[in-house]
Amino acid sequence: MSADMDSIKTKAQEMATKQREISVAEFFAKNRHLLGFDNKRKALMTTVKEAVDNSLDACEEAGILPEVSIDIIDMKEDRYRIIVEDNGPGIVKQQIPKIFAKLLYGSKFHRLKMSRGQQGIGISASVMYAQMTTGRPAKIVSKIHPNEPAHYYELHIDTEKNRPDIVKEDTVEWAKEHGTKIELDLEGTYQVGNQSVDEYLKETAITNPHITIIYTNPKAQQLIFPRATETLPDEPKEIAPHPYGVELGMLFKMMQQTQYRTLQAFLTNEFSRVGAGTAKQICENAALLPNAAPSKLSRVQAEQLLKGINATKIMAPPTDCISPIGADPLEKGLRKEINAEFYATTTRSPAVYRGNPFIIEVGIAYGGDQPGDTPVRLMRFANRVPLLYQQGACVMNKATVGTAWRSYGLSQSQGALPVGPMTIIIHIASVWVPFTSESKEAIAHYPEIYKEMRLALQEVGRKLSSYVNRKRRVRDELNKRSFIEKYIPHVAEALKELVGAKGFDGRAVEESLKKILEKKRGTVEPLEFDKEANVDFDEEFARIGKEGDEEGEGGDDDE
Amino acid sequence: MSADMDSIKTKAQEMATKQREISVAEFFAKNRHLLGFDNKRKALMTTVKEAVDNSLDACEEAGILPEVSIDIIDMKEDRYRIIVEDNGPGIVKQQIPKIFAKLLYGSKFHRLKMSRGQQGIGISASVMYAQMTTGRPAKIVSKIHPNEPAHYYELHIDTEKNRPDIVKEDTVEWAKEHGTKIELDLEGTYQVGNQSVDEYLKETAITNPHITIIYTNPKAQQLIFPRATETLPDEPKEIAPHPYGVELGMLFKMMQQTQYRTLQAFLTNEFSRVGAGTAKQICENAALLPNAAPSKLSRVQAEQLLKGINATKIMAPPTDCISPIGADPLEKGLRKEINAEFYATTTRSPAVYRGNPFIIEVGIAYGGDQPGDTPVRLMRFANRVPLLYQQGACVMNKATVGTAWRSYGLSQSQGALPVGPMTIIIHIASVWVPFTSESKEAIAHYPEIYKEMRLALQEVGRKLSSYVNRKRRVRDELNKRSFIEKYIPHVAEALKELVGAKGFDGRAVEESLKKILEKKRGTVEPLEFDKEANVDFDEEFARIGKEGDEEGEGGDDDE
Numbered sequence A, B: 001m002s003a004d005m006d007s008i009k010t011k012a013q014e015m016a017t018k019q020r021e022i023s024v025a026e027f028f029a030k031n032r033h034l035l036g037f038d039n040k041r042k043a044l045m046t047t048v049k050e051a052v053d054n055s056l057d058a059c060e061e062a063g064i065l066p067e068v069s070i071d072i073i074d075m076k077e078d079r080y081r082i083i084v085e086d087n088g089p090g091i092v093k094q095q096i097p098k099i100f101a102k103l104l105y106g107s108k109f110h111r112l113k114m115s116r117g118q119q120g121i122g123i124s125a126s127v128m129y130a131q132m133t134t135g136r137p138a139k140i141v142s143k144i145h146p147n148e149p150a151h152y153y154e155l156h157i158d159t160e161k162n163r164p165d166i167v168k169e170d171t172v173e174w175a176k177e178h179g180t181k182i183e184l185d186l187e188g189t190y191q192v193g194n195q196s197v198d199e200y201l202k203e204t205a206i207t208n209p210h211i212t213i214i215y216t217n218p219k220a221q222q223l224i225f226p227r228a229t230e231t232l233p234d235e236p237k238e239i240a241p242h243p244y245g246v247e248l249g250m251l252f253k254m255m256q257q258t259q260y261r262t263l264q265a266f267l268t269n270e271f272s273r274v275g276a277g278t279a280k281q282i283c284e285n286a287a288l289l290p291n292a293a294p295s296k297l298s299r300v301q302a303e304q305l306l307k308g309i310n311a312t313k314i315m316a317p318p319t320d321c322i323s324p325i326g327a328d329p330l331e332k333g334l335r336k337e338i339n340a341e342f343y344a345t346t347t348r349s350p351a352v353y354r355g356n357p358f359i360i361e362v363g364i365a366y367g368g369d370q371p372g373d374t375p376v377r378l379m380r381f382a383n384r385v386p387l388l389y390q391q392g393a394c395v396m397n398k399a400t401v402g403t404a405w406r407s408y409g410l411s412q413s414q415g416a417l418p419v420g421p422m423t424i425i426i427h428i429a430s431v432w433v434p435f436t437s438e439s440k441e442a443i444a445h446y447p448e449i450y451k452e453m454r455l456a457l458q459e460v461g462r463k464l465s466s467y468v469n470r471k472r473r474v475r476d477e478l479n480k481r482s483f484i485e486k487y488i489p490h491v492a493e494a495l496k497e498l499v500g501a502k503g504f505d506g507r508a509v510e511e512s513l514k515k516i517l518e519k520k521r522g523t524v525e526p527l528e529f530d531k532e533a534n535v536d537f538d539e540e541f542a543r544i545g546k547e548g549d550e551e552g553e554g555g556d557d558d559e
Helices: A002-017 A024-030 A040-061 A095-100 A123-133 A196-205 A248-257 A264-270 A276-286 A298-313 A327-337 A395-401 A446-498 A506-521 A527-558 B001-016 B024-030 B040-059 B094-102 B122-134 B197-207 B248-257 B262-268 B274-288 B299-309 B328-339 B395-401 B446-499 B506-521 B528-557
Strands: A066-072 A079-085 A139-142 A152-157 A163-172 A179-187 A212-216 A221-227 A342-347 A349-351 A358-364 A377-382 A385-387 A422-430 B065-075 B081-084 B136-144 B149-156 B162-171 B179-187 B212-216 B221-227 B341-348 B350-353 B356-366 B377-383 B385-387 B424-431
Touching: A002 B040, A024 A123, A040 A066, A040 A123, A040 A179, A040 A196, A040 B001, A066 A196, A079 A327, A095 A123, A095 A139, A095 A152, A095 A163, A123 A139, A123 A152, A123 A179, A123 B248, A163 B385, A196 A212, A196 A221, A196 A327, A196 A377, A196 A385, A248 A264, A248 A298, A248 B122, A264 A276, A276 A298, A327 A358, A327 B221, A327 B356, A342 A446, A349 A446, A358 A446, A377 A395, A377 B274, A395 A422, A395 A446, A395 B248, A422 A446, A446 A506, B024 B122, B040 B081, B040 B094, B040 B122, B040 B197, B040 B385, B065 B197, B094 B122, B094 B136, B094 B149, B094 B162, B122 B149, B197 B212, B197 B221, B197 B328, B197 B377, B197 B385, B248 B262, B248 B299, B274 B299, B328 B341, B328 B356, B328 B424, B341 B446, B350 B385, B350 B446, B356 B446, B377 B395, B395 B424, B395 B446, B424 B446
Parallel strands: A066 A212, A377 A422, B065 B212, B377 B424
Antiparallel strands: A066 A079, A079 A179, A139 A152, A139 A179, A152 A163, A212 A221, A342 A358, A349 A358, A358 A422, A377 A385, B065 B081, B081 B179, B136 B149, B136 B179, B149 B162, B212 B221, B341 B356, B350 B356, B356 B424, B377 B385
């Protein structure tokens, strides 16, 4: 053996020498498609998106009505200069290099609060891509107050260390009172239509009526999307994690690191929706003392505590950490964008996945000048940001395909989007949106999310069917009516014979028969039909609601 | 203004205090669905997959025929203990903690060589998931030589620091001569069928005929997949990057870091397929001197050099860095797995995306006891590893849907998989597989990859159509034949009159007419039909080959 054995040992030792740490920047440079840079066209869109999303987040957090200008300049040979400038609060000097030239650095990851950015990757990824494709540094200007200087940086990323490499540092004159401006040269392709920068900005305007966008495209045409409202969306609050979302490992770590001395204090202070009463209840269900010291408890006791939590009824997480668009603004947006006959929108009440609250909103625009023979158009949004790529991998697509549109009057073949003159908008607002990749193009298939989307789609679907069915109902009703009326004279005749001829007024009988008919079937006015219609819906509701629940469960399988 | 301005400044300063670095472990803990842990069932499969893939890589790199045993023990309440043990070379003591309890650490990321693992994430992600869901540490035993001790570790991951947290460290008795064993307790769900551990192992056996798997499932049933061959696949070689794949940023960095003094030496030594001649050619096309010092060149000159590279004809990258399964073994695997009437496989010659060589292999099994009224079954493999999730997001699915199967005798509706009694296997072998997420479930849509897959599918498709069409051909031919034969006597009669009656042998004429017929239309033997068939295919080839190319270009759009 040993000759062989020795060579294997040598091999093991040789392999050990090759083991190395991988910088997160190296990792994403090699896997840049994970960040949305898998082709030139997408690279252009992704870069604009990351810059604009950051601008909007910063403005809203500082309570400023956002005004963002985007310039894309064609430098020929598939190179473009992208300049994004905002009127945000600006960035303090010492933070500028890290925010733009270090991956996994930011203020949004470690909190539970609704925002567009969350990973601390996006804009630095664009800086890295620009550097990879043109070798040019990112140029940043930022200013936080009229009396402060504007700070200017030229930045590269040192990918092996994942840290900023400052090429130039200076202060400059800048007319703006406060704000940030970034300039990037990168390889890209400019195209209009689906999945283009133009489309991204247009859809952004729909779900963000409070922002003004001034966009100059590579053809030097200027498009302006003026704000439709002067009021900012409610600033979402930051929340503590909800007990239902915590896992054993996390819980145990929190128990060991907490500053609180008693289990009760720990539970009430480090989780949302846990008051003194609930805390006591949890401890009781966990067979632990409320005044036990969390840090002293064993892993086994942590497991008890977790069981206790799951055995206790706890209020759903607060919703002021999420600011949905709202059914009415959503419908306004739809009306602005799509010329249709019928609109319906809904905002679900908040739900929870892995302890993260989220709200699903859905809108539809039916008919008008939309093509009737193609699959419906699906517009996807996450925290007000349009999602333009990987629809096939997105739970929004799955939920739409998984809804029984036939019962709402659309044609639909197995496993496909419904066909009809319709646009569907789906929006998920959450303190933590579970994307299927760092490029944030599609939402992962969490069963709770799938189910909420199904239910929201069914709500608007039922409204749709009322519209689609009404005309048919009116026609049918008129037919029935005239049919019955035919027989009234004969019935009257028959009655006359029954009751005997004396003193029988045929006309009077016919009249009263007509009255009975009207009582039973109502008169032909829309209002009445609505009533009738609504009855049907309630039945339909019951039926579909049930089915929805059943199918909702299926949500966690992947294909 | 300033009151307002001051508050904004304050806000900017306050926001700055919230900026923080994010550990890659924290990042993936919060985004665990990116790693394939979005539901309990998938978590079980992913963990087994990561462990087995590592074992196979290690064995093959050390030239050992792999024998891997997998035990899954049901611990009740959705908890499972997974034990994976291999006969690999083992891991040297000081590397054990980092390999199993540090994300982005490994030997495979920084080289261009075909292997199952490549990111340095997989197994440590499983360790982290186990810790999150059960709080239990990973238990590792590893041994590199009969005379060496077996090292035992219990490991947690310190997620805030992304580094190993060693719970226990020891040496133990282990009967094995060399190998590694990992034991993990985690939350999961065990189910058979699609996307199950069982399916993953079964498919692994198909594409890895050289391995033996001993699998004990949670029902304590033992399944053994014995190896079908005693020979290891050729050990793939490590290669230098190909010039066509390098981007400006990378090239400039390489030029500044190189140890070589002249451009020519730099090009010939740091890239594959660049000999002295090619190097000179590149320099000429770049208008740079071959003896210029790379480190002295400016970014502008680096751009010249890149243009020079792309203007020079360079041989495709070497292929000994990739070991495909091979058309024959692939067909054997298919025959073993699927009972069909007709099999066809193909191995394309290597191609390049972003400088990374890759080979596409495709196989089909048609007919037999496969259901004829459902979409074909698509089995996807990357570097011999089965891909069980996210088929919808995978370029393999896109290429199959995008192939015109009607022309090969299958029914197919727009934008859907073809319908018929068939299984399709697609395998991509590459030094760097571009997955759509860290969970390595689907391949990204690189146009070059899409195109190669399309061409491979068309190859087997044409073989398929020959089979599907043959029976029809035979029947048609027989009809034509008998039809013509009917007229022979009459033609003979006519000839008799033309040439005049004297000495005319009608039978002889009929005979020769028959001969002519046979000459023209061949006799009814398969061989002849193949010939005839092939003629059609060549035409078909031309037609479809062309169409394939055209459509191939479309590959870079995302939906």
